[in-house]
Amino acid sequence: MDSLLNLDILLPTLVGLPLIAAILTTLLKSHGLRASISIAMALTQFMIAAALLSWLSGSGTSLETQYQRYSLAGWGAPLGIDLAIDGFAALMLMLTAALTLVLTVYSRYYFFEPHSRLDKTARFWPLWWLLIMGINALFLSGDIFNIYVTLEIIGLAAVSLVALDGSRAALTAALRYLLVGLLGSLCYLLAVALLYRAYGTLDLAQLSAVAEPTAITWAALVLITTGLLLKTALVPLHFWLPLAHGSAPAPVSAILSALVVKTSFYLLARLWLDTLAPAATDSGLLMLGILGAAAICWGSIQALRATRLKLMVAYSTVAQLGYLFLLFPLALPDEDARGAGLSGPAVSAIGYFIVAHACAKAAMFLAAGNIMRTFGHDEIARLRGLAKYMPLSLLTFAIAGASLIGLPPSAGFLSKWLLLNVAIDAAQWWWAIIILMGGLMAAMYVFRVLNIAFTSVDEEAQTEPKNLPINKLPTIMSLCAFLLAMLTVVLGFNAELILDLVTVGDDV
Amino acid sequence: MFQTPDFKNNSYENELPFATRVLCAIVIGALGFGLIAALILTENISSSLPALVQQKLTQSGVQNPVTAVLLNFRSYDTLLEIGVLLTVAVAMLPNANFNSDINPDMPGGNRSSGRLVSVVNSAAGNPPLEAFLRWLIPMIIVMAGYMLWTGTALPGGAFQSGALLAGAGVLAQLSGRIQFCFTSTTAKLLLTIGLITFVMVAIGVATTTGVVLQYPLELAAPLILLVESAATLSIAAILLLSYNTLATQVFESPSEHSTFEHSAFDKQPSDVTETSAPNETLQSQTAEDPKS
Amino acid sequence: MNFNILIDSCLVIGILTLACLCLATRNLFTAIVLFVSLGLLIAIAWVRLDAPDLAIAEAAIGAGLTGALLLATWRQMRVERAHGDADSPKKSGGENVSNP
Amino acid sequence: MTQDSLYIIASVGLFGIGLYGVIAAPHILRKILAINIMSVGVFMLLVTSAKNVNSTPDPVLHAMVLTGIVVAIAGTALALFLAGKIHALSEASDEDSH
Numbered sequence: 001m002d003s004l005l006n007l008d009i010l011l012p013t014l015v016g017l018p019l020i021a022a023i024l025t026t027l028l029k030s031h032g033l034r035a036s037i038s039i040a041m042a043l044t045q046f047m048i049a050a051a052l053l054s055w056l057s058g059s060g061t062s063l064e065t066q067y068q069r070y071s072l073a074g075w076g077a078p079l080g081i082d083l084a085i086d087g088f089a090a091l092m093l094m095l096t097a098a099l100t101l102v103l104t105v106y107s108r109y110y111f112f113e114p115h116s117r118l119d120k121t122a123r124f125w126p127l128w129w130l131l132i133m134g135i136n137a138l139f140l141s142g143d144i145f146n147i148y149v150t151l152e153i154i155g156l157a158a159v160s161l162v163a164l165d166g167s168r169a170a171l172t173a174a175l176r177y178l179l180v181g182l183l184g185s186l187c188y189l190l191a192v193a194l195l196y197r198a199y200g201t202l203d204l205a206q207l208s209a210v211a212e213p214t215a216i217t218w219a220a221l222v223l224i225t226t227g228l229l230l231k232t233a234l235v236p237l238h239f240w241l242p243l244a245h246g247s248a249p250a251p252v253s254a255i256l257s258a259l260v261v262k263t264s265f266y267l268l269a270r271l272w273l274d275t276l277a278p279a280a281t282d283s284g285l286l287m288l289g290i291l292g293a294a295a296i297c298w299g300s301i302q303a304l305r306a307t308r309l310k311l312m313v314a315y316s317t318v319a320q321l322g323y324l325f326l327l328f329p330l331a332l333p334d335e336d337a338r339g340a341g342l343s344g345p346a347v348s349a350i351g352y353f354i355v356a357h358a359c360a361k362a363a364m365f366l367a368a369g370n371i372m373r374t375f376g377h378d379e380i381a382r383l384r385g386l387a388k389y390m391p392l393s394l395l396t397f398a399i400a401g402a403s404l405i406g407l408p409p410s411a412g413f414l415s416k417w418l419l420l421n422v423a424i425d426a427a428q429w430w431w432a433i434i435i436l437m438g439g440l441m442a443a444m445y446v447f448r449v450l451n452i453a454f455t456s457v458d459e460e461a462q463t464e465p466k467n468l469p470i471n472k473l474p475t476i477m478s479l480c481a482f483l484l485a486m487l488t489v490v491l492g493f494n495a496e497l498i499l500d501l502v503t504v505g506d507d508v
Numbered sequence: 509m510f511q512t513p514d515f516k517n518n519s520y521e522n523e524l525p526f527a528t529r530v531l532c533a534i535v536i537g538a539l540g541f542g543l544i545a546a547l548i549l550t551e552n553i554s555s556s557l558p559a560l561v562q563q564k565l566t567q568s569g570v571q572n573p574v575t576a577v578l579l580n581f582r583s584y585d586t587l588l589e590i591g592v593l594l595t596v597a598v599a600m601l602p603n604a605n606f607n608s609d610i611n612p613d614m615p616g617g618n619r620s621s622g623r624l625v626s627v628v629n630s631a632a633g634n635p636p637l638e639a640f641l642r643w644l645i646p647m648i649i650v651m652a653g654y655m656l657w658t659g660t661a662l663p664g665g666a667f668q669s670g671a672l673l674a675g676a677g678v679l680a681q682l683s684g685r686i687q688f689c690f691t692s693t694t695a696k697l698l699l700t701i702g703l704i705t706f707v708m709v710a711i712g713v714a715t716t717t718g719v720v721l722q723y724p725l726e727l728a729a730p731l732i733l734l735v736e737s738a739a740t741l742s743i744a745a746i747l748l749l750s751y752n753t754l755a756t757q758v759f760e761s762p763s764e765h766s767t768f769e770h771s772a773f774d775k776q777p778s779d780v781t782e783t784s785a786p787n788e789t790l791q792s793q794t795a796e797d798p799k800s
Numbered sequence: 801m802n803f804n805i806l807i808d809s810c811l812v813i814g815i816l817t818l819a820c821l822c823l824a825t826r827n828l829f830t831a832i833v834l835f836v837s838l839g840l841l842i843a844i845a846w847v848r849l850d851a852p853d854l855a856i857a858e859a860a861i862g863a864g865l866t867g868a869l870l871l872a873t874w875r876q877m878r879v880e881r882a883h884g885d886a887d888s889p890k891k892s893g894g895e896n897v898s899n900p
Numbered sequence: 901m902t903q904d905s906l907y908i909i910a911s912v913g914l915f916g917i918g919l920y921g922v923i924a925a926p927h928i929l930r931k932i933l934a935i936n937i938m939s940v941g942v943f944m945l946l947v948t949s950a951k952n953v954n955s956t957p958d959p960v961l962h963a964m965v966l967t968g969i970v971v972a973i974a975g976t977a978l979a980l981f982l983a984g985k986i987h988a989l990s991e992a993s994d995e996d997s998h
Binding site: 804812816822832838845848854857861866870 | 906909910913914917920921925927929930932933934937943944947950951957962965969970972973976977983984987988
């Protein structure tokens with residue numbers, strides 16, 4: 001009875017809560033009730049994550065509280081499954097909880113169509129909560145086969161959410177996303193089979209203690225990398241992302257770009273830098289960095305050429321993901337200590353970048369969704385004079401764009417600044433050039449949209465078809481988007497909130 | 509490789525050119541041989557887990573080691589597993605228009621009757637099949653029950669008996685006399701019963717033993733059987749739902765997605781015309797006149 | 801001893817050829833039927849590797865239900881196309897309708 | 901040529917055939933078939949590694965394969981559902997256009 005009271009019970013509750021929410025929202029009939037239950041669940045999840053965070057970083061001094069484990073069903077690591085959490089995982093869980101809260105409130109109004117025959121919320125809410133459960137379970141899991149099952153839940157729930165609208169473009173994008181997801185999961189499962197054959201254990205901590213650079217480990221690492229690169233949509237394998245994120249409903253594409261894509265990056269970072277660190281060759285890490293740089297350039301170019309707003313934001317996700325992969329070459333030099341866990345200056349910079357990008361990208365997608373909901377289309381060329389009708393959404397778009405580019409007040413600037421410092425310290429200055437160039441290209445495609453939106457309509461009123469807003473947008477929806485954008489600015493000012501958290505649990 | 513899923517019969521216009529296919533085959537072959545060599549050469553260390561499972565088997569409450577691993581040692585995996593099944597079930601639920609009273613003439617099965625299983629005495633049924641099924645389906649159900657019960661000692665268990673029950677349901681549906689309607693409340697309950705029981709057992713057990721999913725020693729066997737039978741019911745219902753939806757596939761009335769004038773799917777991703785939101789906005793304005 | 805190896809090698813050769821045939825045949829219906837028979841062969845392979853639980857599951861789920869789902873979708877696609885092109889009279893039997 | 905290496909060749913072979921099938925097959929149902937063949941290949945590797953334990957085979961791997969089989973059919977059902985709906989919609993739009 002006693003261990004129920006101490007705080008490590010919070011770990012399974014973070015997975016159980018969305019599961020209970022999913023069951024309730026499946027069974028309930030009226031969509032009003034479903035929405036209110038969802039908002040209540042999102043609030044409790046946010047409070048639990050905050051409590052977990054304060055407990056983890058608060059008692060950061062003593063060793064064992066930093067790297068907290070919870071063995072489910074009480075059987076212990078090799079036999080049973082352990083939930084493990086360290087600083088980086090706690091940061092990601094906090095990000096998930098915050099985003100879930102804002103996006104749940106937004107979805108409550110986005111899907112509120114009393115007169116429509118089809119009640120999409122009957123399907124949306126259960127899938128939404130199953131997706132959130134999968135994300136929480138993945139960040140908490142300490143067992144490589146368990147990670148496979150969570151990857152599967154996230155994949156299937158995300159595909160079903162993308163296919164929610166039933167329009168032909170959404171269904172085709174969802175089917176392609178599903179095939180890619182299944183392919184990635186199968187490569188990962190084959191790697192799990194290889195690792196179990198070689199080391200006989202499924203637990204991450206035990207694996208990192210016993211891993212050494214043999215042929216099998218290297219083959220497993222290659223398989224895991226190809227599988228997860230497919231799911232993270234790094235440049236050569238990114239073909240499915242723009243259409244999937246572009247044709248999904250606004251809150252879905254927000255959570256997809258801000259979180260789902262990052263889950264497989266988190267796994268790659270965990271496996272390359274922590275668990276299978278000895279098997280990670282320097283050339284492999286460098287190759288990932290080069291792919292990241294290619295992603296930055298290619299994504300930005302495609303974003304410049306996109307004619308639809310949501311597609312442009314989706315391509316910008318492909319570009320910003322490239323930044324994340326700069327972690328691998330930069331984390332290289334001081335990562336020789338075995339089992340040092342996932343920490344160090346490069347990891348905290350990337351952790352900060354993930355939070356900044358997640359908030360900015362979610363805000364951008366919500367703003368794009370608002371524009372689409374009001375104007376009925378999101379052709380960039382026809383968005384002339386948008387500022388007159390939707391000033392708040394445009395302001396959100398501008399602030400989020402500033403964070404993507406890395407302009408000073410925003411969290412994006414701080415994360416790029418930290419990344420630059422790490423690149424200079426690691427004496428790999430060429431990454432600095434790529435970081436700055438990426439910022440420049442981001443500026444080009446963001447200002448392209450702002451420029452069109454702010455030009456007043458009157459001088460070419462006769463050529464453009466008068467695009468007037470079609471229907472009224474509930475103000476709460478643009479407020480949600482604005483809140484996320486302001487989050488990037490707030491985070492920009494007090495950086496130590498995240499930085500000291502990521503360093504928790506480094507001397508495990 | 510993945511441009512557009514096409515349905516023309518064996519049309520080859522968007523198939524990869526011969527050269528790339530041969531190249532793919534060679535690359536995959538080479539990697540395969542490399543992997544085979546690596547696997548065969550490194551001798552496979554015998555992991556400590558099987559001995560651990562044997563040693564702890566007595567405390568797990570069941571004799572069959574696989575069921576012990578599935579439902580006691582790694583029960584968290586099975587919980588997420590049933591979550592995966594629920595995800596697919598929700599995604600494939602027929603469009604449950606709760607406000608179906610607005611237009612009772614819903615295309616597709618008879619949604620109005622709220623009952624899960626409704627016998628349809630359509631004339632088309634063929635008597636020999638029905639006679640055979642009237643005899644076979646009860647036997648399958650008994651077999652599934654036996655499979656579930658022996659799962660604790662002999663090979664068998666929740667997934668196998670759930671699949672058997674789903675097979676019986678598919679047979680019943682194929683006979684044309686039985687129609688399942690999965691938007692009824694009993695169907696919803698049946699779909700989620702497995703997950704509800706598992707979560708309730710997990711939390712209930714945590715209050716006594718203090719650790720989530722840890723069964724008290726003496727209660728392990730009955731609890732596992734309870735969770736297993738609930739899982740069997742929901743697995744059977746979910747697999748039957750997926751067959752039912754695929755077999756009675758009816759696309760939403762076209763008025764739901766008022767197809768635009770340029771609705772033909774065009775290849776360039778940049779100017780994909782049909783996106784999600786405009787349907788809703790335009791659909792809410794245009795008068796609801798089902799097209800076909 | 802070599803009797804066992806004989807059985808296993810026949811089984812493996814059968815499985816690999818069935819897999820190649822399944823993906824190489826012209827007719828989609830044949831491909832689905834070949835996949836179901838591949839599922840049954842795999843169930844036998846599980847019995848050879850003494851995994852009885854998996855043999856039952858593979859036979860019931862892998863061969864049985866997956867085959868049923870595939871055939872249901874295939875029939876849905878064929879029926880759609882048959883009544884789709886109104887000009888071609890609906891021929892009797894499945895094979896001479898435009899075999900996919 | 902022990903039983904273990906025989907089935908390893910079979911499993912990697914199935915994985916390769918399935919991978920080639922996913923890349924090269926034009927029709928969507930064939931791609932779904934190919935993904936199923938790939939997953940059967942991975943499961944075979946898992947069961948082979950479970951087998952060569954001298955006494956009883958390794959139950960943990962069997963539980964993993966069982967979970968994998970159910971995940972595979974869940975993914976296949978969703979893929980077939982999406983393919984069916986796309987086909988139904990493309991049929992509808994063909995009907996309207998001609």
